[in-house]
Amino acid sequence: MNITDNKTTQMTGLEYYRLFIKKMVILLVIFSLVPLLLINTVLRHYFLSSYSDKVMEHMTELIQKHKQNIDNFLQERLNNIRVLASSNSMEQLTNEDFLKKNLDILQKEYDNAFVDLGIVDINGIQIAYAGKYKLVSANYKDSTWFNQALKSKYYISDVFLGLRGQPHFIVAVKKQWNNKDYIIRATIDFNTFNSMVEKIRIGATGFAFIVNKTGQLQTRNMYNLQTINGTSVLDFLNKIDLQKEDVHAVQNLQYRGKEFIFFIVSLKEGQWRLIFQQEQGDAFSELYKARQMGIIILLCGSIGVILIYYLMSRKMIRFIELSEQQREKMNEQLIESGKLASIGELAAGIAHEINNPVAIMVEEAGWIQDLLKEEDFKDSENVQEFSRSLLQIKLQGMRCKDITFKLLSFARKTDPRAVKTQINDLIEEIVKLSKQRAKYSHIEIKTEFEQDLPELMASPSELQQVFLNLFNNAIDAIGTANDEGMVSIVTKRTGDTVLISFSDNGQGIPKSNIARIFDPFFTTKPIGKGTGIGLSICHGIIKKLGGDITVSSEVGIGTTFELTIPLFLEKDTETPLFKEL
Amino acid sequence: MSTSRLSEQITILIVDDETAITELMAARFLTRNFNVFKANNGNDALDVLNKNNMIDVVILDVKMPGLDGLETLKLIKEQHPLVEVIMLTGFPTVKDAIDSMKLGAYDYLKKVVDFEQLLTMIKLASDKKLKHDKKIIEAKNL
Structure with a gap:
């Protein structure tokens, strides 16, 4: 496989995470939905079957009740005729007026369920009749119902059209009179039934x-019942x-x-x-509605679960993407800082190695200068030129020194770890360190420290760097011209911040330069005297601590740098740096 | 332990692993009527101090093979507390400077040093020592 193939087939970290998250989401969805589906299916099955059983049971009960009603109706109508037959003699029953009277009573009593009443002899001839049809002497000899009625004591016929051409059915009771069978029949109104x-x-x-x-x-x-599979x-x-x-x-x-x-x-x-x-x-x-509702809830739940996982996965991917980007950025920064560190270390090495030879050169020049002061050389023709040249060697040597020190301070590693730091002690050390230099330059150092100043969470070495920078700047600003040079350092607490000010009565900074004073590589010092990174570094360190650094200056009067650093009391366990993260 | 100095001549000890520096500086100080001793490492410096009790000021390099400047300073201050030590380094750090001051160094100077500045510092340091010496003599005479 060539390099190009490798590039295309190799999975990047981000792609791997995406695939991993996709797989994870699929697994989560499966493991979430499967139990949900199983529970739903089981519950649904039990619910459907039990509800279905309930419905069937209820309907069975209803049908039973209706069957009872219908059977009761038929039995009651039969009983009506049985009572009529048994409680009256045939003489009475064959009397049409009597029959009509009883029909009226029955119709009134049973809501016109009875259409007519009739007495039929053994030959099928209706010998008496009461009703709206003219059916006296009607012959039922060949009628099915008549023949069936003769076979048993009581009989209820099927529905048929009969002589009147209207659907109806017969309730019949067999009664013996003078050793002859007679049928007492009643027609039940089809519509009522x-x-x-x-x-x-x-x-x-x-x-x-x-x-x-x-x-x-x-x-x-009501329905025209058709066939099922031919039947x-x-x-x-x-x-x-x-x-x-x-x-x-x-x-x-x-x-x-x-x-x-x-x-x-x-x-x-x-x-x-x-x-x-x-x-x-x-x-x-109702069951189907419940089933549909269950399906809708299941679907909504499933969609919800999938949606949540989808959104969650998107968020995770976004988070990982951001992390990856940050990681890459940090890697780049790490590489850059690694490069810088290497360059710095190299520079430091070179600077250190150069300092000694340069020192020797300068000392040699000084030695020659000393020698030139001897009597033998005083009158030499080129003594002035020698002196100028030696002075130049010394000056350039000192310039080399300044450059190498700037290189060293640039490359110097500081410990950025934040620990509890007492500002007053730190400034005291710096003052002590620079006392001789100040004395040499005829500069008075005044300090005004607030007692019981709370400790700050900061890197002492970084703060030392800041204070030393400001202090040295102050001394440089005063220079040797001012015989009454003074640097004043004040610390005090204002609310939740510590205020530190470095004031000098030096030459001051022109207004046009104040805005750029914290810009990297901005310097007003002569070439070789300043690199322009000191104040920029100070600014960065103080900003990292969540504080601020301001400058006020007036040309000819002096300059004041004011630092405000927030206090992080015991309850705040994190440094501002961590908070930013 | 060094004894007190009564003469105006200042005796110095120059300690540096670079012989060229010790030689040159010695020559220059000699022309300025200084009494000069030289050493190229910490142990030699301590030997010189032990053998010569008139040394007022030690000019001590920081980075040296064997005993480094800070270790040497510590031993000097333990054995000869009245001797003033001016640290001179080509590789200055704030930490070293503060540590030096804490150990009792008179000052901490950077190479390449302005010779005039160095002379001033030596004179200031020797004056300090002289004051101490005088106090000790007075104390002895009481």
């Missing part, structure tokens, strides 16, 4: 109807084997593009069947 069945409505699509043993409808059916629905339902009192349920029966549920129960001692049908969606509508 039918409306009773039609009233069995559950939901929007649930209704009931009755069929007889051969599958013929005994009441009106008529009625036939299919009729073929179902029924226990006497049990309600049989058929679920999930599909026809006409819908699922239906059927409840079948026997009526009239197995002669009829009450069939209740309802669209399954309607029967279980």
